[in-house]
Amino acid sequence: MSESGTPSGTEYIIHHLTPLQVGEGFWSFHLDTLIVSAALGALFLWLFIKVARSATSGVPGNLQNFAEIIVEFVDTQVKDTFHGRNPVIAPLALTIFVWVFLWNFMDLLPVDLVPQIAGAVGVHHFKVVPSTDVNATFALSLSVMFLVYFYSLKVKGLKGFAKEVLFHPFGKWFLPANLLLRIVEDLAKPISLALRLFGNLYAGELIFILIALLPWWLQFTLGWPWAVFHLLIITLQAFIFMVLTIVYLSMAHEDH
């Protein structure tokens, strides 16, 4: 299974869950996450910009059809939830949906494929699914929260935002409770957003790794159903992340 003789199950699992890290402490980078997600982002942009360049209002080609299905799907979600006018939200949602989906899709590659290739060129650890890296998921959720605060302040102004934080939901006589509740809520939002995605994909990847420990003639009996089930999960998780982003941002636009 691995190049270094016959590792034990634990070693195999740990090997697969170790990122390709450079640097020490906080100022270190998971190169695998950065490279894979950047490559997937580039793939997304390349594909969609190609469509956007040749977009025609006449009869669309196959690729344009495909892109339009996704765009329309995202646009519908945004329009259903968000009633204001903001040119950022829809493209943001599209980016999140496609990008996260592509991250998650990496989970369906055979667990040993990329690490083996990386091992062959002398790289000993390579985690190919960016969503199994908390840094990736938190980067997304914190960016979303940043936008939430940005638009909260922009739409409501500092005064309006302060009023909402201090006097909502129980009125001004419960100011400490309101504040506490708001803090909890605003902490829970990015953490739950990031950890939901991370947890689902980490668990999924772990199960693929466990299945890979089975004898080769037995792997498909569990691997195939789990992969099929996972097709649902990866789409669903990308969708949930997108929808919650839209919901949070539309909440930021609501004036009480």
Place this chain on the structure above:
Amino acid sequence: MNFNATLIGQMITFGLLVIFTMKYVWPPIIQAMQDRQKRIAEGLASAERGVREQELAASKASETLKDAKRQAAEIIAHAQKRANEIIEQSKNDARAEGERQLVAAQAEIEQEMNRAREQLRNQVIDLAVAGAGRVLKREIDETAHAAMLDDLIAQL
């Protein structure tokens, strides 16, 4: 769960992706879709309009046809009436002409008859005179007995 600067890197990548999507991906695709929507709507509307126009034209055509038929029937009726009139008139004319000719012929016949009678009378007179002359020869003076002869002629 080890947080490190990957987080920042990922945020930068994400920001760039969103900016690119916002600038180069979303607007053209949405624009194309909306344009197509508009074109389809326009196409449907014009199709509907065409159908309505066609219906209108059909009803107009049938109206015209009905009108033409009515006019044709009128013309035919008129012509028939006129023909009957002409026939009637020519009949009358012919009858009148015939009568006129008959009257003329009768008058002529009468005239001829009168003339013939006159001629005959004159000839009878001449004959009678000649006969009488031959019988009487000298004994009778033509001039002396002219008054008596004239009386005789009037009695014929």
